[in-house]
Amino acid sequence: NAGVTQTPKFQVLKTGQSMTLQCAQDMNHNSMYWYRQDPGMGLRLIYYSASEGTTDKGEVPNGYNVSRLNKREFSLRLESAAPSQTSVYFCASSQPRDRGQVEAFFGQGTRLTVV
Amino acid sequence: GENVEQHPSTLSVQEGDSAVIKCTYSDSASNYFPWYKQELGKRPQLIIDIRSNVGEKKDQRIAVTLNKTAKHFSLHITETQPEDSAVYFCAAIRSGTSYGKLTFGQGTILTVHP
Numbered sequence: 001n002a003g004v005t006q007t008p009k010f011q012v013l014k015t016g017q018s019m020t021l022q023c024a025q026d027m028n029h030n031s032m033y034w035y036r037q038d039p040g041m042g043l044r045l046i047y048y049s050a051s052e053g054t055t056d057k058g059e060v061p062n063g064y065n066v067s068r069l070n071k072r073e074f075s076l077r078l079e080s081a082a083p084s085q086t087s088v089y090f091c092a093s094s095q096p097r098d099r100g101q102v103e104a105f106f107g108q109g110t111r112l113t114v115v
Numbered sequence: 116g117e118n119v120e121q122h123p124s125t126l127s128v129q130e131g132d133s134a135v136i137k138c139t140y141s142d143s144a145s146n147y148f149p150w151y152k153q154e155l156g157k158r159p160q161l162i163i164d165i166r167s168n169v170g171e172k173k174d175q176r177i178a179v180t181l182n183k184t185a186k187h188f189s190l191h192i193t194e195t196q197p198e199d200s201a202v203y204f205c206a207a208i209r210s211g212t213s214y215g216k217l218t219f220g221q222g223t224i225l226t227v228h229p
Contacts, residue, residue, distance in 0.1 A: 031215075033216075033217065035219070040124060040221060040222075041221060042121070042204060042219050042220055042221035042222040043159070043204060043219040043222070044219075045216060045217075045218065045219075048216050050215075056216070058216065059116075059218075090158065090159070092217075094217065096210060096215075099166065100146060100147050100166050100210040101147065101149075101164060101166070101210070102147055102149070102208055102210050102215065102217065103149070103161050103164075104149075104151075104159075104161070104206075104217055106158040106159050106160070107158065108158055109158060
């Protein structure tokens with residue numbers, strides 16, 4: 001049981017290049033998220049998927065696209081990377097539990113630098 | 116959508132002192148409030164949570180309180196230890212619906228000095 005696995009762990013891109021961050025979970029969770037973490041800004045939601053086949057914009061979606069390929073996988077794509085997208089990206093998944101609890105499990109993070 | 120504000124952004128205490136981190140939320144329909152701890156270079160992990168029908172919850176040295184009327188909740192850490200040094204995030208979600216998104220605060224960097 002690996003939990004949430006995201007790849008790659010580190011990436012350097014040149015401005016204008018594209019790339020896809022991959023995320024997979026093996027906990028049979030319905031909800032999956034992509035966040036970016038910047039100093040002093042906390043974890044800001046980029047995109048959210050409540051279930052397979054559905055996606056919804058979060059707080060900072062501009063410059064990103066997502067695909068919920070199946071229940072396990074949720075990928076994040078940068079079509080034309082910009083220096084402002086330099087950040088640490090976290091994928092997460094969650095499932096409601098008894099009594100309304102919702103625990104999110106995070107991947108190990110991707111440190112992306114755009115030069 | 117939900118907006119969560121967290122204060123302070125940094126907090127420095129001496130070992131053995133108490134630490135308090137406060138959060139406010141905007142969506143009165145939010146009903147579940149977790150706290151996450153992120154150690155340096157690691158992923159965030161859930162440490163404690165509280166539901167909207169509960170005013171306070173304790174787990175050893177940590178406790179959370181919730182004031183639904185004022186829409187704020189707090190994390191209290193007593194007898195702090197150096198291993199409590201980390202970034203702490205509060206969050207809010209409208210649990211139990213398909214629209215629930217986990218929204219985080221800006222984070223608090225807690226440093227406990229030996």
